[in-house]
Amino acid sequence: MSPPLDREAPLAGGANVEAAAPPSHPLAALLARASTLWTLLILLALIALFGIASPDFFSRASWLATSQFAVEYLLLGLGETFVIITGGIDLSVGAILGFSGMVGALAMSALIARHTGTPVVLAAGIAASLASGSFVGWINGQAITRLRLTPFVVTLGMLSMCTGGIYLLNNGENIDTIPDLVGTLGSYSIGGWIPLTVLVTALACAGSALLLDQTRFGLRTYAIGSNPVGAARAGIDVERHLVKIYTLAGFFSAVAGLMVMARFASASVQAGANDELDAITAVVIGGASLFGGRGTILGTVIGGFVITVMVTGLILIGVQPFWQQVAVGAILIFAVAVDQLRSRLIDLA
Amino acid sequence: MRHGYPRAGAAVQMPRRRSGRPAAGLTLAPVAYNPRPVFPSDPPWGTERMLKSGEAAGVVEAGGGSDAPLLEVVGVAKSFGPIQAVADVSLAVSPGEVIGLVGDNGAGKSTLVNIIAGAIRPSSGRILLAGREVRFASALEARMAGIETVYQDLALALDLAVWANIFLGRELLRPGFFGRLGFLDKRTMQRRAAEELAETAIRIGSVRTACRALSGGQRQAVAVSRGLIWGSRLLLLDEPTAALGVAQQAKVGELIASVRARGVAVVLVSHNMPQVHAICDRIVVLFRGRKVADRAARTMTIEDTVALITGAGSA
Numbered sequence: 001m002s003p004p005l006d007r008e009a010p011l012a013g014g015a016n017v018e019a020a021a022p023p024s025h026p027l028a029a030l031l032a033r034a035s036t037l038w039t040l041l042i043l044l045a046l047i048a049l050f051g052i053a054s055p056d057f058f059s060r061a062s063w064l065a066t067s068q069f070a071v072e073y074l075l076l077g078l079g080e081t082f083v084i085i086t087g088g089i090d091l092s093v094g095a096i097l098g099f100s101g102m103v104g105a106l107a108m109s110a111l112i113a114r115h116t117g118t119p120v121v122l123a124a125g126i127a128a129s130l131a132s133g134s135f136v137g138w139i140n141g142q143a144i145t146r147l148r149l150t151p152f153v154v155t156l157g158m159l160s161m162c163t164g165g166i167y168l169l170n171n172g173e174n175i176d177t178i179p180d181l182v183g184t185l186g187s188y189s190i191g192g193w194i195p196l197t198v199l200v201t202a203l204a205c206a207g208s209a210l211l212l213d214q215t216r217f218g219l220r221t222y223a224i225g226s227n228p229v230g231a232a233r234a235g236i237d238v239e240r241h242l243v244k245i246y247t248l249a250g251f252f253s254a255v256a257g258l259m260v261m262a263r264f265a266s267a268s269v270q271a272g273a274n275d276e277l278d279a280i281t282a283v284v285i286g287g288a289s290l291f292g293g294r295g296t297i298l299g300t301v302i303g304g305f306v307i308t309v310m311v312t313g314l315i316l317i318g319v320q321p322f323w324q325q326v327a328v329g330a331i332l333i334f335a336v337a338v339d340q341l342r343s344r345l346i347d348l349a
Numbered sequence: 350m351r352h353g354y355p356r357a358g359a360a361v362q363m364p365r366r367r368s369g370r371p372a373a374g375l376t377l378a379p380v381a382y383n384p385r386p387v388f389p390s391d392p393p394w395g396t397e398r399m400l401k402s403g404e405a406a407g408v409v410e411a412g413g414g415s416d417a418p419l420l421e422v423v424g425v426a427k428s429f430g431p432i433q434a435v436a437d438v439s440l441a442v443s444p445g446e447v448i449g450l451v452g453d454n455g456a457g458k459s460t461l462v463n464i465i466a467g468a469i470r471p472s473s474g475r476i477l478l479a480g481r482e483v484r485f486a487s488a489l490e491a492r493m494a495g496i497e498t499v500y501q502d503l504a505l506a507l508d509l510a511v512w513a514n515i516f517l518g519r520e521l522l523r524p525g526f527f528g529r530l531g532f533l534d535k536r537t538m539q540r541r542a543a544e545e546l547a548e549t550a551i552r553i554g555s556v557r558t559a560c561r562a563l564s565g566g567q568r569q570a571v572a573v574s575r576g577l578i579w580g581s582r583l584l585l586l587d588e589p590t591a592a593l594g595v596a597q598q599a600k601v602g603e604l605i606a607s608v609r610a611r612g613v614a615v616v617l618v619s620h621n622m623p624q625v626h627a628i629c630d631r632i633v634v635l636f637r638g639r640k641v642a643d644r645a646a647r648t649m650t651i652e653d654t655v656a657l658i659t660g661a662g663s664a
Contacts, residue, residue, distance in 0.1 A: 215531040216520045223506040223517050230504030234518030235489050293508035 036287045036299045043306050050313030057316050064195060068263060070308040071201045072097070072272075075256035076279035077286075077300040078208045079137075079249030084283050085212075086245055087225040087292025088144070088151035093253045093279050095162035096136050097272030100250075101257030102166050104129030105175040105267030108182075118179045125178065129261075130254045136162060137250015141243030151246075159276065166269050176266035183265025197259040204255060209297035221245065225292025278307055281332040289339050306331070417480030419444045419614050420465065420496075420583055425474030427460050434460040435471070436638040444582065447605060447615040449625035449646065452635035453658050458618050461635065462585050465616070466498040467491025479582075497576020498585040501592070503568055507561040511553060512542035514560055515575045545578045546570060548611065550603035565593040566600030573604060577613065584608060584615045590624060602628050622651045636660050 050057040076093045083090040108125035116124075136158065143154040189195045212218035223231040224238050232238045253272075260271050286303030288295025311324045422440040426433070435457040442448055452458045463469040465476065467485030475482050478494060485491040488498065505514050516538045522528035542556040551570040553563065560568060569589055576584060586605070590598040598621070605615055605628050619625050625632060626646055634642040634657040642649075642657045 214533060214535075216522065216533055217531050219509070219513055219517070219520060219533060222509055223513070226506035226508035227504065229502075230506055231517070233488070233500075233504045235492075236518050293506070 039285055039302045043302050046309050054316040062312055066308050066312040067198045068195055070304050071197045071259050072256050073278050073282050074201050074304040075252050076275055077282040077304050079252035080279045080283045081295050081300045082245050083249050084288045085221050085225045085295045090249045091155040091276050092158035094272040094275030095159045096133050096250050096253035097257040098166045099162040100129045100133035100254035101261045101267045101271050102169045103132040105178050109175055109177040121179050129258050133254025134247050134251040137247040141246035145239035145242050174266050174268045182262050186262025205301055281328055284335045291343055421477040423475045425471045427472050433638050438640045442614045444614055445609050445612045447609050447629045449629035449632040450618045456635040457638040466585055495582045497581035499572045501588045503572040505560045510557050511571050512539045512556040514571055515542045545574045550607040565597040569601050570604050584613055586617045590621055626651055
């Protein structure tokens, strides 16, 4: 799951490397090489810390709570990873989660009222969610490329529009008139240990990692983030690629919306609110650069778990869980500071 | 958080593609005269569905013989409004020849290079490639026909590995099902990239190295290899050494020599007169859009050239 270059390989120490290779700052090399490793160490340290402080941390209940909690952030983080690697940002993923969930629940609710069979209702609801989420993402991409607006502005606007849309769709009320099967699936765990929602998320992570690391699509995503002008000169249709990226982010948001709906057996008007911040934090902690060109799915997964492990852990050791938000904010600032330092050092080299 | 993404049609005139079909009226193809089969084992150009076999890009008129010059520019002119950037310039380039294109700022060097590179269409005049007239609609078309342009900023994606930069935009996919899903054939690309770079004068440790970690000369080699790996026969280098130190300038000189040794023609735009005189076979001087000299480099001194550039001398 490494990006398409060998970061672990010694950049300046190979046998045949030309002596004139630029001297890389030792700190830069350390930061550049090990961003994912650092995050993993932080995660392991957190797990060890909470495990020592509270033996319950290694219980099944704790794992189920943490992993199901992580589903939301990981799925949003996947799309966000692609976006951030292109050098963009998507502030609307949380709002799309809520909006697409509402659309799906409305579709199911309407079909149930007409006594449609459950499989059809379920399929229609899932299709409506995924289609609406992808469509909103596509709109993001179109606005960014055609109107030449910054991703920040477009997705901030979309965040507001979708949040409004969530309340407009059902007059600000939650929807729980969806098939019971949704809640049943949402609370089902394979062998008692692997919730279905976690399985879906794991598959999505694996698929994204393959897409980013092994395919032409992934390579071009890195290329656009690294040098958009150069990518265009190389014959890549940068605009079209970006539209696909934002559509993908919308799609993953919709998947997250379905998972949240399954977990609570209803579509909540609060679903996804402020999630975009956690998603971006997970990606950035995971070593992706807000300047574009760098980032991995593995890093995002680790970053997502750093965020969620802290919530469960703090509750278990009896600390107010609101401290998690404080800690996540601090980690975000720290991670971005490291990213900027890294970029400066690399540019100096 | 960048904004103002380049339109694909801005830097290079990219055909807008839908569902992999070539844009109407555009046929991109491997160069017909390319003597070096690039990937004998793979279907030729199989990685890009837009590339169909057939006539070379932009060829409008058949003809020409094998002993025709590689590139012939005949009476090319270009004016931007009232400004005559290039006036009636003719030029012939043979395989393996290194031509220094020099002139003061505004003398028309960039315009001429951009015309050859397909980025600018001339107001009048003809361009013949291997004896056949070509009219490029875009830089991409010229590139597909075997004219590779390396711009001063190199256009490398510094976060990507060497092999990825060399194959960017023309990636090789795995055969079969996985290839159709877009899976990269990294092993072949890495091997091909290493082989290609081994033919240049500049050593790069591993093709898996990120370009950010490379020196200026090494980056130049990657940018040049990008074109040569597809069998380009003409290399346009725009100020390749302007941003480099002395040691790296020398490396670029070696790089150009190794390119020439492979029979590839080079047009070098540079302000570095000692280097132009050291490397080039022939020097073409532009003055106010007109060609004022086209002579073997060994028959000229640097002082001669400078005098011609400033308009103080005569050919």
